[in-house]
Amino acid sequence: MSGHSTYQPQSPFMQWLERRLPIASLVYSSFIAYPTPRNLNYWWTFGGILSFMLGVQIITGIVLAMHYTPHVSMAFNSVEGIMRDVNYGWLLRYLHANGASFFFVAVYVHIARGMYYGSYKEPREVLWILGVILFLLMVVTGFMGYVLPWGQMSFWAATVITNLFSALPGIGSTVVSWLWGGYAVGNPTLNRFYSLHYLLPFVIAGVVVLHVWALHMVGQNNPTGVEPKSEKDTVAFTPYATVKDGFFIAVFCIFYAWFVFYIPNYLGHSDNYIMANPGQTPTHIVPEWYYLPFYAILRAIPSKLLGVTALAGSIIVLAFLPWLDTSPVRSANYRPLYRQFLMIFFAAVIGLGYLGSQEPTGGYVIAARIFTIYYFAYFLIILPLLGLFERTKPLPNSISESVLRRGAPIGASAPAPGAKA
Amino acid sequence: MNPHRALMAFAVAASLSGAALQTASAEDAPPRQTWSFAGPFGIYDQAQLQRGFKIYREVCSTCHSLKLLSFRNLADPGGPGFTEAQAATIAATFQVTDGPNDQGQMFERPGGIADYFPPPFPNDQAARAALGGKLPPDMSVLAKARGYDWGFPTFVFDAFRMYQEDGPDYLHAILIGYADPPAGFALAPGTQYNKYFPGGAIGMPKPLTDGQVEYTDGTPTTVDQYGRDVAAFLMWAAEPTLDARKRLGFQVMIFLLVFSVLLYFTKKRVWHDVLHHP
Numbered sequence: 001m002s003g004h005s006t007y008q009p010q011s012p013f014m015q016w017l018e019r020r021l022p023i024a025s026l027v028y029s030s031f032i033a034y035p036t037p038r039n040l041n042y043w044w045t046f047g048g049i050l051s052f053m054l055g056v057q058i059i060t061g062i063v064l065a066m067h068y069t070p071h072v073s074m075a076f077n078s079v080e081g082i083m084r085d086v087n088y089g090w091l092l093r094y095l096h097a098n099g100a101s102f103f104f105v106a107v108y109v110h111i112a113r114g115m116y117y118g119s120y121k122e123p124r125e126v127l128w129i130l131g132v133i134l135f136l137l138m139v140v141t142g143f144m145g146y147v148l149p150w151g152q153m154s155f156w157a158a159t160v161i162t163n164l165f166s167a168l169p170g171i172g173s174t175v176v177s178w179l180w181g182g183y184a185v186g187n188p189t190l191n192r193f194y195s196l197h198y199l200l201p202f203v204i205a206g207v208v209v210l211h212v213w214a215l216h217m218v219g220q221n222n223p224t225g226v227e228p229k230s231e232k233d234t235v236a237f238t239p240y241a242t243v244k245d246g247f248f249i250a251v252f253c254i255f256y257a258w259f260v261f262y263i264p265n266y267l268g269h270s271d272n273y274i275m276a277n278p279g280q281t282p283t284h285i286v287p288e289w290y291y292l293p294f295y296a297i298l299r300a301i302p303s304k305l306l307g308v309t310a311l312a313g314s315i316i317v318l319a320f321l322p323w324l325d326t327s328p329v330r331s332a333n334y335r336p337l338y339r340q341f342l343m344i345f346f347a348a349v350i351g352l353g354y355l356g357s358q359e360p361t362g363g364y365v366i367a368a369r370i371f372t373i374y375y376f377a378y379f380l381i382i383l384p385l386l387g388l389f390e391r392t393k394p395l396p397n398s399i400s401e402s403v404l405r406r407g408a409p410i411g412a413s414a415p416a417p418g419a420k421a
Numbered sequence: 422m423n424p425h426r427a428l429m430a431f432a433v434a435a436s437l438s439g440a441a442l443q444t445a446s447a448e449d450a451p452p453r454q455t456w457s458f459a460g461p462f463g464i465y466d467q468a469q470l471q472r473g474f475k476i477y478r479e480v481c482s483t484c485h486s487l488k489l490l491s492f493r494n495l496a497d498p499g500g501p502g503f504t505e506a507q508a509a510t511i512a513a514t515f516q517v518t519d520g521p522n523d524q525g526q527m528f529e530r531p532g533g534i535a536d537y538f539p540p541p542f543p544n545d546q547a548a549r550a551a552l553g554g555k556l557p558p559d560m561s562v563l564a565k566a567r568g569y570d571w572g573f574p575t576f577v578f579d580a581f582r583m584y585q586e587d588g589p590d591y592l593h594a595i596l597i598g599y600a601d602p603p604a605g606f607a608l609a610p611g612t613q614y615n616k617y618f619p620g621g622a623i624g625m626p627k628p629l630t631d632g633q634v635e636y637t638d639g640t641p642t643t644v645d646q647y648g649r650d651v652a653a654f655l656m657w658a659a660e661p662t663l664d665a666r667k668r669l670g671f672q673v674m675i676f677l678l679v680f681s682v683l684l685y686f687t688k689k690r691v692w693h694d695v696l697h698h699p
Contacts, residue, residue: 038695080489080562083662090662091669239691247684254677261670262461262583265565270588273566273659274558283619354573 006033030216035234036241037222039399043113044220046106048245049252053103054208058201060096068148070194072187075150076275094264100142101267102256104290107135115321115342118330119221125322127214130207132319137204139291139315144197146288150190151272156285158185158193164298167305184278224402225330226395233399284359292356293349297375299360300368310372317379324379326387334393341382348374449616451569451594454649456586458656461671464664465657468638470501473654476634476647478511481560484552484625486540489561490658493534499664500657509534553611555624564588564652564659588659589652591617596648599627 007028009015014024067086069078082089111131114120120128147158162179166172181188219228228234235241259266267289271282287295297314301307317324332339348371355368396402457466474495477487492512495503503511512532517539520527532539540559542548549556558566568587571579579585594617602614602621612622632642640646657663 077489084489084494090666094666235695240695243684243688243691247681247688250677250681250684254674254681257670257673257677258583259580261666261673263580263585264666266580266585270566270568273562 030212030237031242032236032238034216034237035228035231036220036237037228037399038233038235038240039222039224039403040220040241040244041223042244042248043109043116044222045245045248046110046113047215048241049106049249050103050110051208052249052252053099053106054201054204057096057099057103058205060092060099061198061201064092064096065198068194070148070191072150072190072276075148075190079149091260094260096145098256098259098264098267100145101259101288101290102252103138104142106252107138108290111135111318112346114221115345116332116339117221117223118225118325118327118332120322121225121325121330122322123218124214124221127211127218128322129319130211130214132315134204134207134211135318136315137200137207141197141200141204142288142290144193144200147190147193148197149272150276152274152276152280152282153269153272153285155185155276155278156282157287158189160285161287162189164304164308164311167308169305221330222399223331223333224396224399225334226397226399226402229398230400286357289353289357292354293352294356296352296356296368297372299356300365300372310376314375317376321379321383325383326385327390327392328387329392329395334395335386335390336393337390338386341378341386344374345378348378448619448621449594449598450571451587451590451617453584453590454586454593454652456589456653456656458653458663459586460583461667464667465499465501465653467500467502468640469650469653470657471503472636472638472640473650473652473657474501475636476629476651477560477654479634480628481651482538482541484541484548484557485560486542486557487538487560487658488540489537489559491535491537492532494661496534497661500661501654505534512536515539553624555611557625560655560658562659564592564656566659567591586656589656592652592655593645593648595623596629596651597645 007018007025009018009024017023018025064082067078067082067089069075079093082093086092114128114131143157143161147154162176162185165175165179168175177183179189180186181192222228269286286292294311294314298307298311301310327335327338329335332342352368352371352375355364355371358364360368457463457469477485492508492515493505495501495508495511496505512534515532515536515538516529517532517536518527519530522528542551545556565588569591570576571587595615598615598617600614600616602608606614606621608614609622612624613626614621615623629644629647631644634642634647636642640650660666
């Protein structure tokens with residue numbers, strides 16, 4: 001997409017550099033002049049929040065890795081050493097552990113926003129699929145990170161989750177012992193999880209570059225779902241989006257700091273302050289809160305193989321969303337029926353999250369099954385059919401028109417900073 | 422605004438699914454206590470930590486180790502407030518194993534300030550052999566390794582009121598929870614009934630009775646008070662940097678609030694022309 005202005009290097013050095021490596025103009029066109037729809041609301045700031053959280057996790061993680069010992073007999077105590085004897089070690093660890101949770105808070109909001117406003121639809125399919133890949137990478141990275149402190153929940157979560165692969169017909173037990181590097185979760189498992197936990201964030205950063213690249217090819221969606229048609233519909237990324245993102249990152253940090261400084265162990269499980277003991281199973285094994293909906297889907301199905309298939313399918317189905325949703329209208333604001341089904345979907349996911357934290361008995365199993373059926377029916381039945389039968393509301397002709405209709409005065413698109421008037 | 426209604430829908434759905442499916446644990450909920458270190462400005466009470474340490478030293482340390490703490494920690498800022506000389510004096514009353522010496526022998530010597538608290542038993546097997554097969558847990562992070570699942574909706578409120586003292590509540594509850602078993606309760610041999618212990622049958626005999634540990638500062642010498650004091654001490658042992666965390670947290674919060682407000686007005690200013698000047 002064309003920008004509001006192009007980069008004109010001023011200093012001799014920048015002109016020299018521009019002819020050899022046009023990095024300054026790349027940054028300028030991507031993060032300064034890049035046109036962004038003028039009607040974006042605060043739900044659109046979560047992409048910036050996610051980039052910020054990835055940075056926080058990588059920086060705190062690198063320093064934590066300098067003090068951590070990946071060995072079954074030393075890992076737990078080395079984490080406690082970080083808490084007690086490393087300068088501000090408690091801060092690094094609590095930032096990192098709660099940072100994982102807030103990373104997931106942000107990604108769930110980001111995904112929900114994409115679903116609400118139909119951000120996955122043509123021409124943003126590749127952008128969306130890269131997002132699903134990023135989410136999968138986050139799930140794997142987060143899981144491996146949770147194993148590293150080598151507490152009871154670390155060990156037993158690793159045991160339960162790796163054992164899921166034993167459901168694979170024929171090759172199950174071979175795959176599981178290959179994952180473990182032995183015949184049980186042990187030191188080789190911890191070592192490889194540590195190695196991969198350090199590697200994957202950089203893979204995530206790489207896919208983020210692709211995600212942003214794809215975004216800048218097709219441009220951002222917006223609350224109307226109508227593509228920008230003229231320069232009146234957009235504003236320059238800087239300062240408009242940067243200051244808005246910056247403001248909401250600061251607000252997000254208030255919630256983050258609330259947990260880090262005042263209730264740092266609220267989102268963790270107390271059993272993880274007991275060192276891993278392969279001989280003693282905790283009464284109640286639960287994953288971290290951000291996996292609970294998927295854990296509930298797994299347990300809702302009595303057959304292990306089908307349960308694992310449903311667990312994997314519940315994430316993979318997201319990648320097919322651009323083709324499962326047959327409606328040409330993007331934004332739920334103009335799709336009254338879709339909006340209701342989507343709200344029920346969100347409620348079902350939260351319900352599954354709650355059920356995932358409870359003992360799987362009686363009414364809980366029935367409720368989890370109902371929510372699981374709705375989860376898949378939403379993608380595989382409701383969305384394809386809804387697009388064919390739903391009567392949608394009339395779309396505005398342009399973003400500017402929708403802004404005008406809401407009562408805000410229409411304005412010419414604001415000039416980029418430094419641009420000639 | 423639609424997004425706001427969406428948020429409301431989340432909240433309602435969450436509360437409905439929670440309210441409909443309330444659980445209850447078999448054991449009693451530990452009664453919540455008033456802790457000096459609770460809340461955004463709460464810090465440890467030095468006198469209470471010293472009393473709690475006295476109980477640990479005279480009673481708990483007979484069976485429970487405190488492996489992750491060293492004597493120097495007793496003089497750390499935000500702790501019980503002993504001087505380094507006092508910590509060294511305390512350390513010297515413990516015998517620690519050192520070595521091997523030039524003859525290749527391990528030997529015993531009085532503890533120094535850099536030594537860790539020596540465990541009461543050389544290993545877990547020795548502890549089990551001496552205590553009828555039961556292993557007393559290490560107490561270094563015990564206050565964070567125990568808790569109670571209050572379920573919905575308490576867990577939601579706790580996030581807002583910053584309540585994270587379920588560990589010390591539980592430790593205090595265990596000490597006051599010894600009672601006669603209810604009618605029909607089959608108590609396994611070698612166990613006692615404790616209404617706050619999961620399952621009700623605890624291996625540890627009632628460790629404290631009124632007046633057992635002498636206090637010199639006029640604090641009541643009741644099991645209830647002992648329980649609070651030793652639980653506070655163990656919370657400090659598990660989270661020795663709590664005071665520094667809350668102090669820094671307050672500074673960070675002030676910064677973030679001011680910074681957010683400034684960014685908000687910057688944002689308003691930047692967007693003013695877009696929204697108001699055709």
